[in-house]
Amino acid sequence: xxxxxxxxxxxxxxxxxxxxxxxxxxxxxxxxxxxxxxxxxxxxxxxxxxxxxxxxxxxxxxxxxxxxxxxxxxxxxxxxxxxxxxxxxxxxxxxxxxxxxxxxxxxxxxxxxxxxxxxxxxxxxxxxxxxxxxxxxxxxxxxxxxxxxxxxxxxxxxxxxxxxxxxxxxxxxxxxxxxxxxxxxxxxxxxxxxxxxxxxxxxxxxxxxxxxxxxxxxxxxxxxxxxxxxxxxxxxxxxxxxxxxxxxxxxxxxxxxxxxx
Amino acid sequence: xxxxxxxxxxxxxxxxxxxxxxxxxxxxxxxxxxxxxxxxxxxxxxxxxxxxxxxxxxxxxxxxxxxxxxxxxxxxxxxxxxxxxxxxxxxxxxxxxxxxxxxxxxxxxxxxxxxxxxxxxxxxxxxxxxxxxxxxxxxxxxxxxxxxxxxxxxxxxxxxxxxxxxxxxxxxxxxxxxxxxxxxxxxxxxxxxxxxxxxxxxxxxxxxxxxxxxxxxxxxxxxxxxxxxxxxxxxxxxxxxxxxxxxxxxxxxxxxxxxxxxxxxxxxxxxxxxxxxxxxxxxxxxxxxxxxxxxxxxxxxxx
Ligand SMILES: Nc1ncnc2c1ncn2[C@@H]1O[C@H](COP(=O)(O)OP(=O)(O)OP(=O)(O)O)[C@@H](O)[C@H]1O
Ligand SMILES: [Mg+2]
Numbered sequence: 433x434x435x436x437x438x439x440x441x442x443x444x445x446x447x448x449x450x451x452x453x454x455x456x457x458x459x460x461x462x463x464x465x466x467x468x469x470x471x472x473x474x475x476x477x478x479x480x481x482x483x484x485x486x487x488x489x490x491x492x493x494x495x496x497x498x499x500x501x502x503x504x505x506x507x508x509x510x511x512x513x514x515x516x517x518x519x520x521x522x523x524x525x526x527x528x529x530x531x532x533x534x535x536x537x538x539x540x541x542x543x544x545x546x547x548x549x550x551x552x553x554x555x556x557x558x559x560x561x562x563x564x565x566x567x568x569x570x571x572x573x574x575x576x577x578x579x580x581x582x583x584x585x586x587x588x589x590x591x592x593x594x595x596x597x598x599x600x601x602x603x604x605x606x607x608x609x610x611x612x613x614x615x616x617x618x619x620x621x622x623x624x625x626x627x628x629x630x631x632x633x634x635x636x637x638x639x640x641x642x643x644x645x646x647x648x649x650x651x652x653x654x655x656x657x658x659x660x661x662x663x664x665x666x667x668x669x670x671x672x673x674x675x676x677x678x679x680x681x682x683x684x685x686x687x688x689x690x691x692x693x
Numbered sequence: 694x695x696x697x698x699x700x701x702x703x704x705x706x707x708x709x710x711x712x713x714x715x716x717x718x719x720x721x722x723x724x725x726x727x728x729x730x731x732x733x734x735x736x737x738x739x740x741x742x743x744x745x746x747x748x749x750x751x752x753x754x755x756x757x758x759x760x761x762x763x764x765x766x767x768x769x770x771x772x773x774x775x776x777x778x779x780x781x782x783x784x785x786x787x788x789x790x791x792x793x794x795x796x797x798x799x800x801x802x803x804x805x806x807x808x809x810x811x812x813x814x815x816x817x818x819x820x821x822x823x824x825x826x827x828x829x830x831x832x833x834x835x836x837x838x839x840x841x842x843x844x845x846x847x848x849x850x851x852x853x854x855x856x857x858x859x860x861x862x863x864x865x866x867x868x869x870x871x872x873x874x875x876x877x878x879x880x881x882x883x884x885x886x887x888x889x890x891x892x893x894x895x896x897x898x899x900x901x902x903x904x905x906x907x908x909x910x911x912x913x914x915x916x917x918x919x920x921x922x923x924x925x926x927x928x929x930x931x932x933x934x935x936x937x938x939x940x941x942x943x944x945x946x947x948x949x950x951x952x953x954x955x956x957x958x959x960x961x962x963x964x965x966x967x968x969x970x971x972x973x974x975x976x977x978x979x980x981x982x983x984x985x986x987x988x989x990x991x992x993x994x995x996x
Pocket of ligand 2: 818
């Protein structure tokens with residue numbers, strides 16, 4: 433791996449971000465409007481259901497953050513694919529790892545800025561002071577969400593390469609099923625019994641459970657954090673070899689060429 | 694020394710469940726400093742071969758080496774590509790694109806500045822340096838592509854239909870540039886093309902591909918004369934004994950007779966045959982076949 437190539441790709445991402453207005457929409461418009469919607473909901477139910485309001489607001493902060501960190505990595509790749517510039521990047525001696533790493537770094541940095549904005553908005557506009565009071569816990573949950581999302585993005589990148597360009601929609605759609613199964617607003621016990629074991633290994637399950645506990649009980653069970661960390665890291669550890677294997681295979685079956693031009 | 698060595702390369706590709714035989718047992722070498730042409734009709738496998746050399750596609754069988762090494766990111770760093778269907782990220786300006794590739798090739802800030810300004814003059818892209826890629830015309834895109842391709846001073850340049858869609862005057866310039874780069878820097882060049890005159894003008898040697906296989910390889914002259922055929926065209930005052938003429942292989946069109954000569958068949962025996970039959974000859978012309986004729990012949994054989 434050559435670091436200057438990763439830096440070059442990050443430079444390029446930065447320029448694209450500056451030049452392409454839709455990227456700003458992706459990063460700012462959707463997350464911020466979502467948080468305002470649920471923040472207003474939370475304020476309006478304060479008398480009747482304070483806890484529910486907070487739960488929906490804070491889960492949405494993490495959901496949006498996770499979604500952004502994952503989808504922006506994958507959508508940037510699809511952007512290169514649809515603009516036909518992907519082939520030229522790999523032809524210049526960029527490796528599959530350098531490519532995805534640059535994507536992950538830019539997405540993580542930009543999403544981190546956004547999550548700070550979203551937390552600030554929740555705290556100062558919608559009284560989610562619980563986030564400030566438990567700041568170190570919030571930082572830990574944020575990191576776990578980021579790691580899980582990166583793992584997912586690498587996995588989705590592999591899936592798109594394996595299935596072909598026409599499955600590019602996975603870049604923005606796949607997160608939904610993972611969030612559903614990660615039980616965001618409800619406890620895992622609402623799922624049928626056969627689904628519950630699956631739900632336990634979903635990337636955000638422990639994180640969402642932790643948020644719910646924090647809001648209702650004021651603390652987070654350390655085992656949730658440990659399990660969350662194990663699962664997040666496991667996603668990363670599995671998805672990287674999967675991505676590199678698929679990439680190698682895509683050179684054999686012609687999918688990389690099709691993706692690239 | 695061989696810069697490219699391709700030995701018995703085969704590649705099958707699947708498209709909508711159907712297997713396409715993209716390359717079959719292809720072998721060729723490209724020598725240092727040479728301009729080598731890959732020629733052939735649509736779907737012959739030219740781009741597939743180029744993709745393999747660029748390590749975005751891997752062959753099923755056979756071996757490929759570049760600079761005497763297995764292909765990989767380190768060989769790619771000393772190569773570059775210009776392609777007729779070139780597209781860069783549409784929101785980036787020409788300058789940002791060159792800047793990006795300069796960084797990819799590990800140039801320092803100083804080197805980038807120097808080389809980008811030099812190349813932008815050379816390829817006349819100065820006036821659209823700040824324009825977005827999506828606004829550029831085909832010719833401008835191609836010039837930008839050439840500038841990008843020279844950033845890393847490649848030892849090997851792959852040109853996949855480099856004059857596709859260009860105005861004739863720009864195509865001429867591009868060809869001059871290819872020749873110049875080859876002469877000045879000794880850059881080895883592999884070129885694919887549909888344009889026969891381009892290949893005849895530029896290439897030291899060519900391989901004619903058809904249906905994923907190499908039909909003929911060698912100097913342009915050798916490929917042309919591989920069938921050994923050339924035409925004699927005779928204008929006469931009056932056509933007599935058409936049956937005998939046809940039997941001898943002449944085609945008659947008005948007062949013009951045309952015949953394809955086989956290897957070794959001489960002009961004079963045919964002319965004396967005409968005078969023996971009392972046909973008065975006004976004018977004789979012979980036509981060496983062009984690559985175009987060769988191309989058409991192969992295409993016809995296919996159909
Ligand atoms: N990624 C791919 N998947 C499936 N089939 C492919 C793929 N790439 C090329 N082919 C097929 O392989 C054959 C060779 O294609 P190739 O692009 O190499 O031809 P070419 O000589 O470059 O043609 P052209 O002159 O039209 O550019 C064609 O039949 C093409 O449809
Ligand atoms: Mg082609």
